[in-house]
Amino acid sequence: MCGGRDLGGRFPKEGGAARGPLCEALRVSEYRRDRTTGEWVLVAPERKRRPHVRFSGHASTGDGRALDPECPFCPGNENMLTDILLESPLDGSLGWRTRVVANKYPMVSSGASKAPAFEGAPDRIAGGGYHEVIIETARHNADLSALAVEEVEDVIRTYLRRYADLMKRPNVKAVIVFRNHGRRAGASLGHPHSQIVATGMVPPRLSASAAWARRHYENHRQCVVCEEVQRELESGLRVVEETDNFLIVVPFAAAGPFEQRIYPRRHQACFSELAELEIRELAGALKRALQHLNAVLDDPPYNFVIESGTADSAGSRYRHWDIRIVPAIQHLGGFELGAGLPVNSSCPEDDAEELRSVRF
Amino acid sequence: MCGGRDLGGRFPKEGGAARGPLCEALRVSEYRRDRTTGEWVLVAPERKRRPHVRFSGHASTGDGRALDPECPFCPGNENMLTDILLESPLDGSLGWRTRVVANKYPMVSSGASKAPAFEGAPDRIAGGGYHEVIIETARHNADLSALAVEEVEDVIRTYLRRYADLMKRPNVKAVIVFRNHGRRAGASLGHPHSQIVATGMVPPRLSASAAWARRHYENHRQCVVCEEVQRELESGLRVVEETDNFLIVVPFAAAGPFEQRIYPRRHQACFSELAELEIRELAGALKRALQHLNAVLDDPPYNFVIESGTADSAGSRYRHWDIRIVPAIQHLGGFELGAGLPVNSSCPEDDAEELRSVRF
Structure with a gap:
C-alpha cells in the first residue's frame, strides 16, 4: 500500500499541482500516462493486498558449475x-x-528481406532480419549483475559494435538489444547472454513513441525525454x-512493480551516440540498477x-534512448x-524509495 | 514447424493471392496484421524448435474437494x-x-469517478469504476469447460445482466468481462470465477480498434469483422x-499459439445485443472451444x-464483438x-487444424 512512508520534504512539489499528494491519491487507483511515450497504465495499489500475491525470486538458473558440457554457450x-x-x-x-x-532459433529469418511485402497482401510482410546472441562471459554460472564493472563495460561495447553494424545494413529499419533473465522472463538457457534483433520493419511501439515524441517537439521545441529527465531531477x-x-x-507511469529506466541526462537520440567516456559509467549504473x-x-x-x-x-532532436528494466513478476x-x-x-514513488534505500 | 501437414483442397484459395502458399512461407517468419484491429504480430515458426520450450498444462487448481472451508467463493x-x-x-x-x-481487491476504485481528471495534470486520471467477481458455480472443484451447457448458459446470462447494469451507470465508459484460468494466467483463487470491470475511461486498445473499424467502415461501407468472418468461412x-x-x-494474426476467437456471424456491435435464442448456442461454442x-x-x-x-x-454499424481466448503459455x-x-x-493455420481435429 502507498501512503505509509515518509517521502520527505520533496513531496509537496509535485503533489501540489494535482488534486492531492501523489501517495494520498494512490490509496485508490489512477490511470497514468507516460509522458515520454504516450502510453497509459492503471496503477492499482489495492491489488497488492491480494492473498497469494508474492513476488517470486531466484531466477538465476546457474547450477554452480563454471562450465556446463551441454551448454552451447560454454567454451x-x-x-x-x-x-x-x-x-x-x-x-x-x-x-x-x-x-x-x-x-539458432531466430525470430526473424536470416538476411534482411529484399521483398518486404507479399504481393496483393498488405497484411503480410516477410519477417527478414538478423537475430544474434551476445554471450556475456565464458563463465556459465556468472550473472551480469555480479560481473566486474569492466566486464559489463565489455558487454556494452559489444552491444554498441553489433548495433552499429546491423543498423547500417540494407533494409534494416530498427535494432533492438534486450536481455531475458530467468525462465519466466523468456530465457531458455541459463548461461548469461543478451540478444539483438534487427528488423526490416519499424515495430509498432517504436513508430508510436516516435510519433508521440515528434509531436511534442513540434509543439514545444524540446525533446520530451530531456524535459522528463529535468522534471524527475x-x-x-x-x-x-x-x-x-x-x-x-x-518511471511515473511504470507498467509494473519496480520498473526502472536509465536515461542519458544530456540529449542523445540513439544508443550509438553514447560517448566513449560514458561507457564505463553506464556499465556501473546498469550493474547497480540490477543489484x-x-x-x-x-x-x-x-x-x-x-x-x-x-x-x-x-x-x-526529438528521440532520446534509454534502458528499460522490467521485473517479470506480474x-x-x-x-x-x-x-x-x-x-x-x-506505487512507483514507493518502489523508487525502496530501490534507492538499498545499501551494499 | 509449418508445412508438414496436408491442408486439403481449400489451401490455394488464400495462398494463391500471396507470393507463396501460407505454410510454405511460414517455414520462415512473417509479420501479420490483424484485419479487424490493425494490430501487428510476428509469426516465427522457427522459435518452436527451441529446446526446453514446452507448453505447460495442468492449470486447474481444484484439489478435488467440492467445498473448501477456506475459499471465500464457497457456500x-x-x-x-x-x-x-x-x-x-x-x-x-x-x-x-x-x-x-x-x-475485494479492485483494479478500479469503487464508484465511478465524478472527477475524471486531476486538475492541472493531464497525465493522471482517477481510476474510478466497478470491479466484480462472477462465481460460476457453487462447486469449488468444478471447471467452466466441464459444466453442463445449461450451467455455462447461466454464466453467460449473468455476464449479460451485469454488463447491461454496469454499462448504463453514469460515467462508465467501457465494461470488460474476462476470465483468468490458472495461476500463470493471473488467477489467484482456484474456485471457478470470471470478472467484470467497468471503467470511467475508454481503455487504449478499445479506442484504437474502434478507430480502426470506423475508418474501414468509412472507406468500404462494411463492418470489418463481418468481412473477416466471411473471408474465414x-x-x-x-x-x-x-x-x-x-x-x-x-485468427490470421494470432498473438500466440492456439489463440481462438468466437465471432457472432451476423452483425452485432455489442455483447448486450446477443439474442435470447443464441445464448445456449454460444454457451455450447464456448464450452467446446475450451474443451x-x-x-x-x-x-x-x-x-x-x-x-x-x-x-x-x-x-x-462498424463495431462487432467477439470472445478472445488466449492460452497463457508463452x-x-x-x-x-x-x-x-x-x-x-x-503457425495459426496448423493450430486451427489441430484444434478442429479434436474428437470427443
Missing part, C-alpha cells in the same frame, strides 16, 4: 553453435570475454540514482531492453489483454 | 465476502448457481468450428475476454516489451 562446445560472428577481445590471446553468435520522488551522465528512475532489483526482489526474473531510435533517427490477465492497459499493483 | 463462507450483488436463480429455492460479488483454413450463429477461428484447448494443450492456463463495444457503441521477453510486437512461435 569448448563450439560445435553446437551455428556461427561465431564476433569475439572480444579481438586478439583472443587470453580467451574471449564476450562472444556473438547467430541465434527536480521532483526527486522517483529517482533511484543519479550519476554525472545518467539518471535511474522508476538494487536483486536486493529488493531476491533475484527476480527480468527483462531489459535498450529503447533506441530507428535507422533514420540518428541525430534526431501475471498478465484477461483485463490487460482486452484493455491493452498494464495494471501496476505497486 | 457457507459468506462472511469472507464484502458484498453479494446478485444471485441466480433469483428465488434461490434450491441454492444459487451463479453469484456476483464485489472484488470462404477460406476455411483457420476455422475451428462453425455453428448457425457463431464462428470459431484461430478443444484442453485436449490439445492438456489443461493450459488461459485468459478469455469479451471484446465488446464501449458505452457509446451499441447499435454501431513467456514475454524483452523483444516483445520493447517492440510492442507479440511473437507467435506457432
